[in-house]
Amino acid sequence: MLNLPPRVGSRLNSSQFSNLYTFLVAARHLSFACAADELCLTPSAVSHRIGRLERALSMRLFQRLTRQVCLTEDGKRIFEILQHAVGELSEALQPSSQAEIAGAIALYARPSVAQCWLVPRLADFAERYPLVALDIRVGNDNADFRSGNIDLALYYANGDFPGLVSHKLMDEKMAPVCSPEYARRLGLLEQPGNLRHCTLLHDALAWNNAASDAEWTLWARAHGMLALLPERGITFDRSDLCVVAAMNHAGLAIGRQQLVQKRIDRGELVLPFGGFTQSGHYDYYLVHPPLDPMPRRLHALMDWLHECASQSPLAGGAEPLLG
The missing domain is CATH 1.10.10.10 (Winged helix-like DNA-binding domain superfamily/Winged helix DNA-binding domain)
Known part of the structure; x- marks a missing residue:
């Protein structure tokens, strides 16, 4: 005592x-x-x-x-x-505002957005800020800002982050996607009702506390197709794995436009039931603890991410940070 x-x-x-x-x-x-x-x-x-x-x-x-x-x-x-x-x-203790931006940043992201959206763009950031050491970490749990030494998190979420500061990065839309061969084999382009004969590919961890079929249920309810959803399916813990399975003719996945548009443009995937629609208030957010002042290197990273988002298939996120 x-x-x-x-x-x-x-x-x-x-x-x-x-x-x-x-x-x-x-x-x-x-x-x-x-x-x-x-x-x-x-x-x-x-x-x-x-x-x-x-x-x-x-x-x-x-x-x-x-x-x-x-x-x-x-x-x-x-x-x-x-x-x-x-x-x-x-x-x-950082160099003056006239000096180059330097230091380490730990950025935490969900695996799918890291794999399909963030990582392919990192060469540009490294070229612009050669003295910033980025530490990219991925996972499906929420970032532990206290003990995990995380500076910034990139989430696919509904924007509710109690006790944290969030900035909307970019919008997201969703639609079922599959390989051209799978669509032809099941006649999906001619007969949308054939959805009932498909294998559904599920991202069981689409967002925090999501049900395993949350994305499919959200899409089907919006399009009046709940009754057509089959029980047959394969479950993953990452959206990008669902997409890879769909490209290899395993079934239908819910595609997020920010992550799959390039594959559609290349003809690797098709949209058998029409175009993308809003994903029910689930978009991409940058999240961090309250910071006053915000380190210049973190400010630079967030501005760069907003710039990348403005060039993505859906330009509609928040404006880049100023100042």
Whole structure:
């Protein structure tokens, strides 16, 4: 049990600044062990440093549970202040606005938009900003901005991001797609009702908390074709895998226009039931924690992404950031 002196006006001395940084790292990870790994200390040393800081400040920063630690209300308040202060200091230490933009950025994206839209465009960014080190990470879970050291996330979502800042990047539309051979074999162009005889290809993780058949249900309901949806199907956890399966005659996939338009233009896919329609408020968003100020390198990346979006099949996202 940590014994704290009575709460009076607390003052920091020079010996506490390293303890403040130790607290910042531990609060970001919510783990003394992970903080110890990052700081090249032992977990016991991390615990002792934070204990000394708590006694110096006369406030408890962590609630110590059996297998984990969590921030107290004071801890949350101090953590937010420190994050802001360190962010401002890091920005101040960057070269002047006249110098080249440099630094590291960790960008998290859903696998399909990374594979089909983002990665093919990265050569242009690397040429424009040779001193920016991009770290591209993909996954179907939500980004952990606190412990994952993620700067920016690119999501296919409905725009609801509590506690985070979001910028709409670009619109999306959807339509069933398949190979020309599959459409011919099942007579889909002549008889749309033959949908009932198809194999449906499902992206089971289309967006956060989506049902495995969410995209097909959304499209079929909008077109009055729910009764025609067959039960036969194959499920994937990525939209681009559905599309690859469709190109190889495995069935019908829901194609997102931003990700499949080039394949349609090349004749690798066809739209057996007509063109693309709105995807039910699901579009692409850039998401990050509140940042004031925003680092110049992150500002540059977001502006570049908006520029790329303006050249995509659907130009209708938000305007690039200014300033």
